[in-house]
Amino acid sequence: xxxxxxxxxxxxxxxxxxxxxxxxxxxxxxxxxxxxxxxxxxxxxxxxxxxxxxxxxxxxxxxxxxxxxxxxxxxxxxxxxxxxxxxxxxxxxxxxxxxxxxxxxxxxxxxxxxxxxxxxxxxxxxxxxxxxxxxxxxxxxxxxxxxxxxxxxxxxxxxxxxxxxxxxxxxxxxxxxxxxxxxxxxxxxxxxxxxxxxxxxxxxxxxxxxxxxxxxxxxxxxxxxxxxxxxxxxxxxx
Amino acid sequence: xxxxxxxxxxxxxxxxxxxxxxxxxxxxxxxxxxxxxxxxxxxxxxxxxxxxxxxxxxxxxxxxxxxxxxxxxxxxxxxxxxxxxxxxxxxxxxxxxxxxxxxxxxxxxxxxxxxxxxxxxxxxxxxxxxxxxxxxxxxxxxxxxxxxxxxxxxxxxxxxxxxxxxxxxxxxxxxxxxxxxxxxxxxxxxxxxxxxxxxxxxxxxxxxxxxxxxxxxxxxxxxxxxxxxxxxxxxxxxxxxxxxxxxxxxxxxxxxxxxxxxxxxxxxxxxxxxxxxxxxxxxxxxxxxxxxxxxxxxxxxxxxxxxxxxxxxxxxxxxxxxxxxxxxxxxxxxxxxxxxxxxxxxxxxxxxxxxxxxxxxxxxxxxxxxxxxxxxxxxxxxxxxxxxxxxxxxxxxxxxxxxxxxxxxxxxxxxxxxxxxxxxxxxxxxxxxxxxxxxxxx
Amino acid sequence: xxxxxxxxxxxxxxxxxxxxxxxxxxxxxxxxxxxxxxxxxxxxxxxxxxxxxxxxxxxxxxxxxxxxxxxxxxxxxxxxxxxxxxxxxxxxxxxxxxxxxxxxx
Ligand code: HEM
Numbered sequence: 001x002x003x004x005x006x007x008x009x010x011x012x013x014x015x016x017x018x019x020x021x022x023x024x025x026x027x028x029x030x031x032x033x034x035x036x037x038x039x040x041x042x043x044x045x046x047x048x049x050x051x052x053x054x055x056x057x058x059x060x061x062x063x064x065x066x067x068x069x070x071x072x073x074x075x076x077x078x079x080x081x082x083x084x085x086x087x088x089x090x091x092x093x094x095x096x097x098x099x100x101x102x103x104x105x106x107x108x109x110x111x112x113x114x115x116x117x118x119x120x121x122x123x124x125x126x127x128x129x130x131x132x133x134x135x136x137x138x139x140x141x142x143x144x145x146x147x148x149x150x151x152x153x154x155x156x157x158x159x160x161x162x163x164x165x166x167x168x169x170x171x172x173x174x175x176x177x178x179x180x181x182x183x184x185x186x187x188x189x190x191x192x193x194x195x196x197x198x199x200x201x202x203x204x205x206x207x208x209x210x211x212x213x214x215x216x217x218x219x220x221x222x223x224x225x226x227x228x229x230x231x232x233x234x235x236x237x238x
Numbered sequence: 239x240x241x242x243x244x245x246x247x248x249x250x251x252x253x254x255x256x257x258x259x260x261x262x263x264x265x266x267x268x269x270x271x272x273x274x275x276x277x278x279x280x281x282x283x284x285x286x287x288x289x290x291x292x293x294x295x296x297x298x299x300x301x302x303x304x305x306x307x308x309x310x311x312x313x314x315x316x317x318x319x320x321x322x323x324x325x326x327x328x329x330x331x332x333x334x335x336x337x338x339x340x341x342x343x344x345x346x347x348x349x350x351x352x353x354x355x356x357x358x359x360x361x362x363x364x365x366x367x368x369x370x371x372x373x374x375x376x377x378x379x380x381x382x383x384x385x386x387x388x389x390x391x392x393x394x395x396x397x398x399x400x401x402x403x404x405x406x407x408x409x410x411x412x413x414x415x416x417x418x419x420x421x422x423x424x425x426x427x428x429x430x431x432x433x434x435x436x437x438x439x440x441x442x443x444x445x446x447x448x449x450x451x452x453x454x455x456x457x458x459x460x461x462x463x464x465x466x467x468x469x470x471x472x473x474x475x476x477x478x479x480x481x482x483x484x485x486x487x488x489x490x491x492x493x494x495x496x497x498x499x500x501x502x503x504x505x506x507x508x509x510x511x512x513x514x515x516x517x518x519x520x521x522x523x524x525x526x527x528x529x530x531x532x533x534x535x536x537x538x539x540x541x542x543x544x545x546x547x548x549x550x551x552x553x554x555x556x557x558x559x560x561x562x563x564x565x566x567x568x569x570x571x572x573x574x575x576x577x578x579x580x581x582x583x584x585x586x587x588x589x590x591x592x593x594x595x596x597x598x599x600x601x602x603x604x605x606x607x608x609x610x611x612x613x614x615x616x617x618x619x620x621x622x623x624x625x626x627x628x629x630x631x632x633x634x635x636x637x638x639x640x641x642x643x644x645x646x647x648x649x650x651x652x653x654x655x656x657x658x659x660x661x662x663x664x665x666x667x668x669x670x671x672x673x674x675x676x677x678x679x680x
Numbered sequence: 681x682x683x684x685x686x687x688x689x690x691x692x693x694x695x696x697x698x699x700x701x702x703x704x705x706x707x708x709x710x711x712x713x714x715x716x717x718x719x720x721x722x723x724x725x726x727x728x729x730x731x732x733x734x735x736x737x738x739x740x741x742x743x744x745x746x747x748x749x750x751x752x753x754x755x756x757x758x759x760x761x762x763x764x765x766x767x768x769x770x771x772x773x774x775x776x777x778x779x780x781x782x783x784x785x
Contacts, residue, residue, distance in 0.1 A: 023326065024284075031277040035530040037373065039363055040580040040604060053366070063364040064291045071289070137290040139305045140314070142336030145288045210327045218285035219367030225278055226368030230526060230580075235544040236551055238583035243695050390695060394782050405783035412740035419748050449784040452769075455747045482784060517784075616784060618696060618770075648784035 005199045006176065007186040013202040020209025025217060033225055042229030049227045050220060059223075070131065074124025078152075080117035081159070088114070089177060092170040111163065118160040125153045148213060151204055158197035166193040240623040241350040242389035242615075250400045251393065252491065255386040258342040265340040266323045268381045269316065273324060279377045282369045283320040286310055292361040292371070297607045298354055301629035306351045309361035309371035315348055316378050349387050352378045354623055356612030357487060357519075358573035363604060375613070379488035388488065391617040395484050396492055403499065404448035404480035410436075413476050416451045420459055428680055432466040434458065435473045442472040443509035444542070445481045445500065445524075447517045447648040454651055456668060457516050460675025464546060467555045467678055472513075475503040481520035482648065486527070487613045493523060497531045500524065504537045511538040513545055516669045518574035518647035519613070525579060541575075543646065546674055547584040550591050557677040559594045566595040567673075568640035570631070570654070571606035572647035585646060585670055592677035599638045607631055609645065611653030621656075628657035636663055646670040686712035698773075698780045705734070705777030717771040719764060726763055726775075728753050733768075733776040743773050743781050 043049045052058040057075070060068040087095040088110055096106035129149045132141050162168045168191050179186055208214060248254060256264070273280040292309040293299060299307040306312055314336065322337030331337075338344070355375040362370035382388070398407035408416075417434040424432045442465070450458040465472045478499050485493025504512050514521045524539050549555040569589055575581040582603050589596045601607070610627030635643055635658070645654055646669045654667050684691050689712045692700040697716055699705065710730060714722050722730070732753050736744040743749075746768055750757055757768075764771030769781045 036526045059366045222281040223368040412742045
């Protein structure tokens with residue numbers, strides 16, 4: 001079982017993720033935008049608006065401030081985790097040496113950023129879950145909406161545990177990924193905490209292309225339709 | 239549950255009444271077809287994160303307090319079928335995602351709730367992803383039409399449109415009589431012979447709302463006075479005295495046919511410019527959909543407020559705000575004019591010139607709330623629902639303390655007086671060109 | 681098709697209670713329809729309005745503009761509402777045997 005999760009499943013996960021993404025996004029582009037469906041006032045630079053949407057969650061900030069606080073914290077956490085995983089594993093915690101830190105300082109910084117990201121994501125997800133369980137938002141939720149958050153919480157919690165309660169050696173993880181990427185057999189043991197975390201992570205990645213989590217792509221494509229002006233000149237500039 | 243009455247005879251629509259079994263059998267295929275056609279509908283079905291930002295943005299939910307009127311939950315009525323039947327991996331994920339199959343009862347629910355949506359697009363404004371439940375609503379009404387479910391009221395309008403070129407069913411002799419009467423009225427008032435030319439060749443083809451020849455006559459008078467004062471030759475086409483294009487709300491074919499008629503008339507009258515009168519969705523259909531429906535076209539399409547603002551700004555017409563008195567005016571942004579049609583600042587510019595006291599209501603401009611009858615929800619039998627849909631508007635108006643609401647859209651003009659009466663607001667209401675007509679110096 | 685019976689008179693009406701076939705209209709029918717609109721007795725003033733609308737309809741197949749109706753009958757809109765509580769479009773047109781005015785009204 002453990003071997004399956006670390007030695008076989010990752011390749012499956014990869015295929016499902018990549019083909020899933022291609023399949024879904026191609027599906028969207030197969031259907032058309034026949035009419036001009038934007039909302040006014042149309043921004044001068046739709047691209048810039050999209051960027052503001054990605055960087056700041058502008059619409060949510062404008063109309064749903066309390067949700068923005070939770071959501072922004074949560075997503076910022078996820079984003080830092082994403083970056084942190086790539087850098088942290090690739091450099092085994094020594095990524096900050098690139099900016100002149102000593103290896104020990106880098107490990108400390110890596111730990112601190114990990115704490116920040118893990119805390120943001122955990123409390124963000126928890127806040128979103130509690131919000132979803134209460135009153136108005138509960139009315140619009142289906143089982144999957146909870147499952148999404150619980151799954152993320154499971155990943156974040158096991159991740160946080162590996163940083164604090166059951167530390168995992170980053171060098172071992174780095175070696176594992178190096179072996180995995182170069183298709184070498186994985187014939188050694190990995191810490192159980194890691195395997196559990198890793199398993200949930202892969203479930204998320206496989207499930208991502210087929211779920212509402214794909215809002216990160218579809219949502220932005222939709223927003224672009226709304227934001228792009230119709231390019232017609234006004235009779236009078238007011 | 240207050241649903242419009244369904245038409246028993248759909249002519250001249252190209253659909254027929256189906257029995258329940260046939261409806262259920264066909265529904266999924268039609269949804270699939272619509273998703274393949276429209277990216278926005280597809281994305282709305284697949285990408286909502288259920289964050290709930292739309293809940294308190296929707297006047298329909300705020301007024302009725304019925305959870306199915308929450309935009310995302312309204313969309314769920316069809317999204318649940320989509321998840322079950324169409325979404326990739328639906329077999330595995332569908333049920334847990336709240337998926338359900340189509341049933342006759344579900345279709346009835348669609349009919350009820352998608353006809354409690356005013357297609358005002360406020361949800362699209364507040365959604366972080368711009369998911370537009372109005373677009374979903376348009377699509378679902380289209381699906382319902384293809385399944386033979388259309389309100390009797392709407393079919394009546396399509397019938398009148400096909401027979402006479404306007405929603406009310408005014409034939410040319412009646413139109414000529416009405417124009418002559420309005421010309422006499424203007425002569426009596428001003429001592430000047432101001433014309434309302436019908437079917438004459440002119441650069442400008444003005445398309446009024448047919449309701450301007452029944453109740454909102456001052457709107458028509460305002461327009462006639464304005465073009466007279468500007469010294470510009472204009473005309474109205476007897477074959478389409480209807481800016482409103484009800485097809486936008488529920489049927490693409492009807493929309494296209496109306497739009498084609500509009501363009502044909504412009505060609506026949508050698509018009510270089512089509513000017514749309516005070517109708518919200520008709521403006522959206524003409525401005526935003528013409529290219530996609532029958533385009534590209536070489537005729538310019540403008541709104542009457544663009545014209546009026548331009549004439550005022552350039553000094554082509556002169557106006558005197560004194561003539562509209564000391565009372566306080568406020569402005570209601572028709573959804574399809576503002577959010578969906580970019581006529582946001584022009585009416586304000588005009589108002590500031592034609593009245594002395596103008597106050598904004600909150601929220602305003604693209605954030606404004608619907609009057610509660612948008613998307614053609616003018617059926618008498620759903621009056622109770624209509625009043626609930628107008629509740630937020632009534633509260634907004636009340637807070638302004640204004641005496642007079644300016645609402646330049648025939649649907650708003652039909653709905654608002656009833657709303658004000660129902661909520662005991664002693665305010666008057668009219669279009670904007672009405673006030674231009676009163677303030678204009680001839 | 682719905683039917684209503686008023687004082688022994690059976691009428692085919694549409695879902696809004698307007699008579700299905702405007703050509704069958706006569707004074708008896710007008711009196712019967714008036715009852716459904718909260719008008720218990722048709723006075724001379726009522727008839728003035730009803731006949732005006734009816735004649736306009738026979739000539740033009742449509743209801744007259746409200747403004748023209750007021751001007752030509754000499755009643756203000758307020759007075760018309762006093763005569764026909766549900767208003768000129770719904771009440772008066774119904775009693776005059778017209779189809780229900782539709783569109784954005
Ligand atoms: C450019 C990338 C992204 C953008 C702009 C974005 C934006 C949003 C927004 C605006 C919401 C709605 C507000 C809320 O409920 O929190 C949301 C919800 C959500 N996002 Fe993202 N997101 C992005 C990427 C991601 C990623 C990578 C994940 C995790 C895999 C994720 C997970 C979630 C979840 C689980 C929710 C639902 C939260 C809830 O149930 O309340 N998002 N996202």
